[in-house]
Amino acid sequence: xxLYLTALKATDSVTGGFLPAARALGCxxxxxxxxPERHPGAVACDVRDPRALIDAIEQLGRPDAVFSNSDHxxxxxxxxxxxxxxxxxxxxxxxxxxxxxxxxxxxxxAGVERVFSVRLGPADxxxxxxxxxxxxxxxxxxASEDVLYVDADLAxxxxxxxxxxxxESLVVEEYLQGPLRTLETxxxxxxxxxxxxxxxxxGPLPHFVEERLxxxxxxxxxxxxxxxxxxxxxxxxxxxxYVLTPRGPRIVEINYRVIGDHCDFLLADVxxxxxxEWILRAHLGEGxxxxxxxxxxxxxxxLVAGRSGTITSAPGAEQFDRDGVRLWHRPLxxxxxxxxxxxxxxxxLGVIRAVGPDRARVDAAVLDYRATRPWVVG
Numbered sequence: 560x561x562l563y564l565t566a567l568k569a570t571d572s573v574t575g576g577f578l579p580a581a582r583a584l585g586c587x588x589x590x591x592x593x594x595p596e597r598h599p600g601a602v603a604c605d606v607r608d609p610r611a612l613i614d615a616i617e618q619l620g621r622p623d624a625v626f627s628n629s630d631h632x633x634x635x636x637x638x639x640x641x642x643x644x645x646x647x648x649x650x651x652x653x654x655x656x657x658x659x660x661x662x663x664x665x666x667x668x669a670g671v672e673r674v675f676s677v678r679l680g681p682a683d684x685x686x687x688x689x690x691x692x693x694x695x696x697x698x699x700x701x702a703s704e705d706v707l708y709v710d711a712d713l714a715x716x717x718x719x720x721x722x723x724x725x726x727e728s729l730v731v732e733e734y735l736q737g738p739l740r741t742l743e744t745x746x747x748x749x750x751x752x753x754x755x756x757x758x759x760x761x762g763p764l765p766h767f768v769e770e771r772l773x774x775x776x777x778x779x780x781x782x783x784x785x786x787x788x789x790x791x792x793x794x795x796x797x798x799x800x801y802v803l804t805p806r807g808p809r810i811v812e813i814n815y816r817v818i819g820d821h822c823d824f825l826l827a828d829v830x831x832x833x834x835x836e837w838i839l840r841a842h843l844g845e846g847x848x849x850x851x852x853x854x855x856x857x858x859x860x861x862l863v864a865g866r867s868g869t870i871t872s873a874p875g876a877e878q879f880d881r882d883g884v885r886l887w888h889r890p891l892x893x894x895x896x897x898x899x900x901x902x903x904x905x906x907x908l909g910v911i912r913a914v915g916p917d918r919a920r921v922d923a924a925v926l927d928y929r930a931t932r933p934w935v936v937g
Contacts, residue, residue, distance in 0.1 A: 560584070560585060560586045560587065560623040560624070560843060561586070561587045561620060561621065561622050561623050561624075561891050562586040562587065562588050562589070562616070562620050562622070562623060562624045562625075562839070562842075562843075563588075563589050563591055563616055563619075563624070563625045563626070563639075564577065564578075564581070564588055564590050564591070564608070564626050564627065565590075565591050565592065565595075565604075565606045565612065565625070565626070565627040565629065565632045565635070565636045565639075565781075566590055566592045566598060566627065566628075566629055566632070567592065567593065567594060567600075567606070567629050567631060567632065568594065568597060568767075569597045569598055569712075570628070570819075570911065571626050571821065571824075572817065572819060572823055573628060573808050575686075575817055575824070576808070576823060576824065576834075576835040577626075577755075577835050577838075577839065578629060578831065579776060579835070579908045580835035580836040580838075580839055581839055582806070583833070583836060584836060584839060584840070584843070584894070585855060586624075586839070586843075587601060588622075589601075589619060589899050590602065590606040591606055591615055591616070592606060592610065593605055593606055593607065595800050595823070598926070601832075602615065602619065605645075606627075606632055606635060606636075607631070607635060607768055607835070608635070608702075608746050609634075609635045609638040609642075610637055611899060612635055612636070612639045613638075613639050613642050613643075615638060615822065616643070616887070618771070619715060621643070622643055622645060622646060623645070623843060624640070624839070624842040624843045624844075625639045625643065625645060625647065625759070625842075626785060626839065626842045627634070627639075627667075627816075627872065628722075628796075628817060628818060629703075629816070630657070630701050630814065631657075632648045633648060633653035633656070633657065633664075633815050633816065634653040634654045634657065636648075637649065637650040637653050638650045640679045641657065641916060645842075645844075646748060646794070646841065646842055646843070646844045647794065647795075647842065648778070648794045648795055648815060649791045649794070649934065651791060651817050652790050652791035652792045652793075652815065654811040655790045655791070656790060656792055656797075656812075656814065656815040657699050657815070658685070658698055658699055659676075659696065659698055659700075659730045659812060660676060660678040660698055660730050661678040661869065662790065662810070662812065662813055662852070663730075663732070665789055665790050666786055666789055666790070666810060668789075669785075669789035671786050672786070672807075672808075672809055672810065673780070674732055674733055674735070674809055674810070675690065675732055675733040676731070676732035676733075677689070677730070677731045677732070678698065678729075679717065679728060679729045679730070679731060680728050681721070681725070681726050681727060681728060685713055685717050685733070686713075687808040689713060689731065690712050691709065691711065691713075691732065692708060692709060692710045692733075692734040693709045693710075693713060693732065693733060693734055694706065694707065694708055694709065694729055694731070694732055694733070694734050694735075695707045695709055695713070695716050695717060695720055695729055695731050695932075696730050696732075697724055697727055697728075697729060697730075697731075698727070698728040698729060698730050698731065699727075701726075702903050702904045702905065702906060703766065703767045703768055703769065703902075703903045704901070704903045704905070705720045705723055705724060706767045706899040707720065707765050707766070707902075708734060708764040708765040708766075709765070713731065717729065717731070718788075722800070727794075733844055735804050735809050735811065735897065736800065736802070736804060736805070737800040737802045737803045737804040737805065739757050739758070739759040739761060739799055739800065739801075739802055739811070740756055740757065740758055740759065740775060740800070740803060741757045741759060741772070741794075741799065741800050741818065742756045742780060742783040742784075742795045742796060742798075742799045742801065743755055743756055743798055743799075743817075743818055743826055744783075744784075744787065744796070745795065745796050745797075745837060745838060745841065746792075746793045746794050746795060746797070746798070746841070746847065747794065747841045747845070747846045747847045747886070748793060748841075749796045749846070750846065750847060751784065751787065751793055752829065752847045752849070752850050753850065754826060754827060754834075754850055755774065755776040755779055755829065755830065755850075756775055756776055756777075756780075757772035757773060757774060757818075757822065757859075758772070758773045759771070759772050759776040760772070760773070762863065762902075766902035766903070767843060768861075768902060768903060768904060768906065769820070769861065770860070770861055770863055771858065771859065771860045771861065772820075772822050772858065772859045773857075773858045774825075774829055774855075774856050774857045774858065779808055780806065781801075782808040783799050783801055783808065783810070786799070786810050786813065787799065787813070789870050790813065792815055794841065795815070795816075795838060795841055796816055796817035796818075796838045797813065797814070797815050797816070798813075798814040798816065798817060798818040798819075799812075799813050799814070800812050800813075800814070808819070817834070817838060820859065820875070820904060820907070820910060821859055821889060821910045821912055822859045822912075823835075824887075824912060825857045825859045825912045825914070826913045828855070828857060828885070828912070829853055829855045829856070829857040829914055830851060830853055830855075831851065831853060831855070832850070832851065842852060854916065855914050855915070855916065856914070856915055856916065856917050856918050856921050857912065857914040857915075857921065858911075858912070858913055858918075858921050858922070858925060859910060859911070859912045859914075860910070860911045860912075860925055860929075861904065861907045861909075861910055861912065862900045862907065862908045862909045862910065862929075862934050863906050863907060863908070864900055864906045864907075864908055864934075864936050865900075865936070866899060866900060866936060867897075867898055867899050867900045867936075868897070868936040868937050869896070869897050869898070869936065869937055870892055870893065870895060870896050870897075870898060870908070870934065870935070870936055870937075871894065871933040871935045871936070872894065872933070872934070873890060873892070873894050873908065873909070873934045873935070874888055874890065874909070874932035874933075874934070875888075875890060876888060876889055880906070881924060882886050882915075882920055883915050883916050883920055884913055884914065884915035884916075884920050884921055884923075884924040885914050885915070886912070886913040886924050886925070886928060887911070887913070888909060888910070888911050888914075888928065888932070889909060889910045889911075889928055890908070890909045891907050891908060891909050891910065892908050892909070898936055908934045908936075909934060911925055911929070913925050913929060
């Protein structure tokens with residue numbers, strides 16, 4: 560079987576998740592990327608252009624699957640898969656999910672929910688007398704970059720974001736108050752399976768840095784599933800963020816790929832399933848199996864730089880078992896590296912993930928690890 564994987568930067572999800580899974584399935588993998596220096600053995604291609612992508616695949620050999628885990632390449636990859644008559648996502652759903660203004664429009668048109676939202680083009684004036692508090696975000700942003708909570712001076716917040724993102728469109732929408740959750744799903748075009756979900760702990764406002772995710776598989780699920788049906792996101796992995804507001808669940812964003820920041824590995828650990836293989840099997844035309852129940856508990860804790868500076872001390876990559884808990888630490892930076900605080904997940908120094916029989920033991924293992932193996936930024 561021949562699998563084409565489109566990519567931009569190298570990620571742990573691809574190198575440690577999807578590539579080993581593809582090899583386990585017996586796939587011959589070709590990576591297509593505009594950054595071949597970051598992917599050993601990759602083929603250079605303008606992967607943001609579906610015409611170039613289709614042309615490259617046609618020259619290299621007939622595919623059995625065309626797949627991407629990149630936020631930025633879902634629509635292009637879906638168009639290529641459709642061209643070759645392969646299972647894949649609807650490019651319209653990929654585009655709608657990526658564009659936060661289109662997401663709001665489709666959910667309102669379908670009667671799923673109404674969240675106040677205004678699109679601002681690069682030269683559009685900032686509306687006056689909007690209902691505070693608000694959130695300003697890039698229309699197609701990722702990683703909480705330039706997402707700001709605003710309780711006054713919207714014009715100032717918009718100027719700040721536009722300075723860093725000239726020429727880009729923004730979205731201004733109501734701030735959703737309540738616990739932040741995720742729902743993780745996997746579909747084969749006929750059935751959507753709920754894999755589980757997480758409760759998200761954010762850092763202090765006005766920024767939205769995700770500091771911790773804790774296993775929370777309980778509902779409500781139906782509102783999110785209705786939202787996915789409304790935009791047509793029923794194939795492959797999908798990571799949806801939503802808030803439990805006093806008015807009921809409200810969607811924050813739909814990310815039409817598997818959850819990131821090592822929570823994809825955590826999800827596989829908690830469920831005890833070959834998650835990356837399951838996702839690739841769907842793109843190879845297989846059905847998604849039933850999701851097993853689990854008594855495990857898991858957490859992913861991002862170690863966030865609280866200031867700019869130079870890393871003077873840090874633990875290395877390691878994993879161990881203790882008191883029924885398996886814990887992994889993955890460093891994302893190196894000793895001696897300079898850190899410039901951005902108030903996004905670019906500030907992550909490392910990630911701890913831990914899986915055990917209950918929250919108390921998982922929490923104790925994480926606390927002990929952080930106390931005995933700290934990151935130091937001087």
